[in-house]
Ligand SMILES: Nc1ncnc2c1ncn2[C@@H]1O[C@H](COP(=O)(O)OP(=O)(O)OP(=O)(O)O)[C@@H](O)[C@H]1O
């Protein structure tokens with residue numbers, strides 16, 4: 014039997030609203046797996062079903078050969094979980110909180126090591142209620158790791174972190190992978206997904222739109238190059254340019270998705286000369302996950 | 317078991333560090349008792365105006381020696397006026413004593429305040445009966461050993477209030493503890509976080525209950541200590557039956573708290589509901605004044621309130637009118653048990669972890 018997590022046709026409804034819609038997914042052991050999706054896509058619900066926190070209306074979750082849906086307590090002893098919204102006792106200190114969680118498990122990591130690893134040494138005697146959002150986030154991660162888990166679930170672990178803290182977090186997550194743990198995380202940051210995730214699933218309306226390595230996803234959906242230029246130039250869909258798949262406006266920029274970069278560029282330069290326009294802000298790049306995401310969901314990641 | 321212990325320890329730590337919470341738990345009861353201890357003190361002595369023929373009198377001498385009475389000798393007219401105005405509790409008219417006949421002492425008292433009037437008549441009668449025996453020179457036929465009664469006969473308002481305050485505190489601690497503490501943890505996701513640990517819901521529940529019980533018992537101890545040592549309340553403290561009443565009271569109010577917290581989603585929604593439940597009981601259930609002074613129809617309903625059972629049982633025990641063996645005490649206990657079973661059953665159905 015293949016090692017890892019398997020979700021088979023998971024569905025979850027809240028009243029008439031379908032949060033997760035027969036979702037099927039495989040997460041191999043030992044990798045960092047990213048769940049990407051706009052707000053309300055069903056990421057948290059999916060995670061909570063895998064963690065055994067919610068019962069799916071239909072479907073099954075397997076971990077190795079363990080039925081998580083039927084036996085959540087047992088599975089959970091191998092899992093570490095950072096919930097999207099969770100809080101701790103406000104009047105306990107960071108260290109006391111970790112010690113409390115520490116004493117609830119048999120198999121566990123040392124409190125001191127975790128404090129050091131998550132850069133909480135300075136704050137270990139501070140009350141939880143007085144921590145900044147980023148510090149609380151790190152405490153939550155420390156608590157998720159206290160039972161030395163084989164699979165770590167992180168629901169938007171970098172929400173509210175400054176760039177510095179985010180990089181520290183990335184190091185921690187990559188460290189977890191190098192120790193042989195599986196990490197499943199959700200994120201709204203493309204860069205984060207690109208840096209961390211070995212495989213990704215893009216989710217919307219409760220099902221998987223596509224799944225694969227970041228490179229696979231880009232090649233499958235965005236084989237083309239992207240030309241960006243200032244919106245003030247006035248290029249739009251009515252301008253006939255060779256090899257252009259799509260023209261769209263994003264913020265201040267006009268974006269041209271091209272099958273053939275050279276042909277489009279030549280066409281663009283000719284058009285500019287003919288019309289007497291200046292090509293302000295012109296850049297070219299290969300497609301990113303952000304473009305894939307937009308292509309698949311029609312929505313920006315953080316709208 | 318281990319989970320319960322570590323959770324209880326954390327919860328207690330959390331409670332003790334919540335200075336504001338502790339302050340409000342103890343502040344009001346202490347201030348209330350302090351204020352009322354002044355109000356009540358004058359009642360421990362009977363202010364007695366004496367109208368007697370001039371010259372030394374054995375009766376007057378004996379009255380003066382008694383700690384129960386505060387004596388003022390005056391004339392008939394002034395005495396009656398003072399009783400009428402309430403500056404004196406009663407006036408005692410002592411005619412010249414004729415050793416061959418029974419002398420009738422006339423006691424005029426103001427019955428505007430029924431409790432004081434009863435106390436006055438009782439004290440004077442008791443005194444005269446004793447004096448009669450003493451002055452007659454005969455050995456007494458009967459002798460009363462005034463044991464428990466020393467507590468009950470000269471009770472001050474503080475003595476009345478203390479058990480009421482303890483009952484009230486039991487209710488507030490349990491109801492508001494659950495209502496503001498647990499609902500808040502539920503709302504903020506603390507409970508969810510423990511849901512993904514090996515802690516079972518029942519273990520968390522047990523730890524929560526132990527936490528509130530410890531808080532309730534310690535604060536009751538502080539209140540009793542303060543009232544008896546500093547304010548000199550004269551009450552009985554039969555520990556075991558009192559403990560039973562306190563625990564049953566907490567059980568009942570914790571269950572009610574769980575019902576409310578289970579049904580409402582946020583702390584903001586819980587507090588008004590808890591106020592709605594606790595306010596009527598606070599004023600009607602005999603905390604500050606006796607249920608018997610309510611209109612009959614109301615009293616008939618109020619007697620079944622859980623706080624009424626707690627207050628009645630506590631007051632009975634602390635005044636010495638009830639013991640653990642009394643039928644009335646058993647009724648209060650049974651009443652509380654019925655409440656616990658009913659509210660506990662509802663709470664276990666309505667409770668939601670999220
Ligand atoms: N307890 C609940 N009751 C009713 N509806 C719910 C509940 N939890 C989630 N939903 C709904 O299910 C859908 C999926 O929610 P979910 O939290 O899984 O989204 P998400 O992808 O995690 O979003 P976000 O990026 O904002 O965290 C949403 O439309 C949400 O409103």
Ligand SMILES: [Mg+2]
Pocket residue numbers: 056057058097168
């Ligand atoms: Mg979410």
